Amino acid sequence: MEEFLYLIKKSPLFYGINDDELYTLLKCCGAEQVPYEDGEHIFRMGESVNKVMILLRGKACVFQENFWGRQERIYHIKEGEIFGESYSCARTPILPVSVVTEGACEVLFLDYQRMITFCSLACDFHTRFIHNMLRLVSEQNVKLENKLEHVCQKNTREKLLSYLSKHAMAQGRRDFDIPHNRQELAEYLCVDRSAMSNELSKMRAEGILDFQKNHFILHDRYGGEQREGA
Numbered sequence: 001m002e003e004f005l006y007l008i009k010k011s012p013l014f015y016g017i018n019d020d021e022l023y024t025l026l027k028c029c030g031a032e033q034v035p036y037e038d039g040e041h042i043f044r045m046g047e048s049v050n051k052v053m054i055l056l057r058g059k060a061c062v063f064q065e066n067f068w069g070r071q072e073r074i075y076h077i078k079e080g081e082i083f084g085e086s087y088s089c090a091r092t093p094i095l096p097v098s099v100v101t102e103g104a105c106e107v108l109f110l111d112y113q114r115m116i117t118f119c120s121l122a123c124d125f126h127t128r129f130i131h132n133m134l135r136l137v138s139e140q141n142v143k144l145e146n147k148l149e150h151v152c153q154k155n156t157r158e159k160l161l162s163y164l165s166k167h168a169m170a171q172g173r174r175d176f177d178i179p180h181n182r183q184e185l186a187e188y189l190c191v192d193r194s195a196m197s198n199e200l201s202k203m204r205a206e207g208i209l210d211f212q213k214n215h216f217i218l219h220d221r222y223g224g225e226q227r228e229g230a
Contacts, residue, residue, distance in 0.1 A: 007079065008026075009022060011054055012132060013082065015128075015132050017125050017129060018125075021125040026110075029114045030114045031108055034107050035105070038102065039101060040101050042060060042099040042100070042105070043083070045097055049088050050113065051084055051088065051109045052084045054081075055083070056105075056108050057079060057106035058102070059077065060102060061074075061075075061102055062075050064096065074097060075187065075188075077099065085137055088112035089112075115133065116130060146166065150188075157202075160189070160200065163178075163189060164218060167216075168216075175217040177216075
């Protein structure tokens with residue numbers, strides 16, 4: 001665990017907690033480091049979740065499976081990112097997704113009940129830790145609401161305009177960078193990448209926006225009345 005300590009300290013779960021406190025807190029939360037090979041399940045759909053994971057090394061993917069066994073990739077978990085806090089906090093009886101490794105991975109598990117239960121010392125840093133986790137869960141809910149606002153739009157163009165408008169207003173300017181590449185953006189908006197790229201090109205030709213990689217410029221003309229054929 002020593003080699004991953006720098007990554008653990010970067011996690012927003014441990015904001016405001018120093019090294020000595022971190023060691024105590026990891027022990028208090030029943031921290032367990034587990035290696036995985038490529039293609040292994042970290043969490044399996046249908047299970048109950050009572051642990052929070054921090055991905056220390058590698059990459060994992062969150063999948064959803066329908067009644068007929070068709071799998072759909074939802075998003076990736078990258079090094080340093082967390083999974084399971086919302087499901088554990090909500091006491092979700094049946095996990096609606098699976099988490100599968102993509103390559104060799106190293107995972108740190110924290111026992112949720114021990115995370116939210118004070119020890120006999122009732123340490124101040126454990127209180128900070130719980131506040132950090134509550135903030136993370138709240139931020140995840142806000143992100144989900146934002147995503148729903150975009151993906152509920154009627155077509156690919158409206159989804160793109162909703163997403164880009166949100167970023168422009170949040171940054172207070174018409175030219176801005178987005179945090180996603182094309183594939184990530186298509187997955188985030190739940191659209192086909194080729195259809196999305198075509199729609200972006202159409203809107204650029206119509207003078208609605210311009211872009212270079214993940215940098216966008218929105219013009220005054222609004223393209224909401226236009227619909228793509230798909």
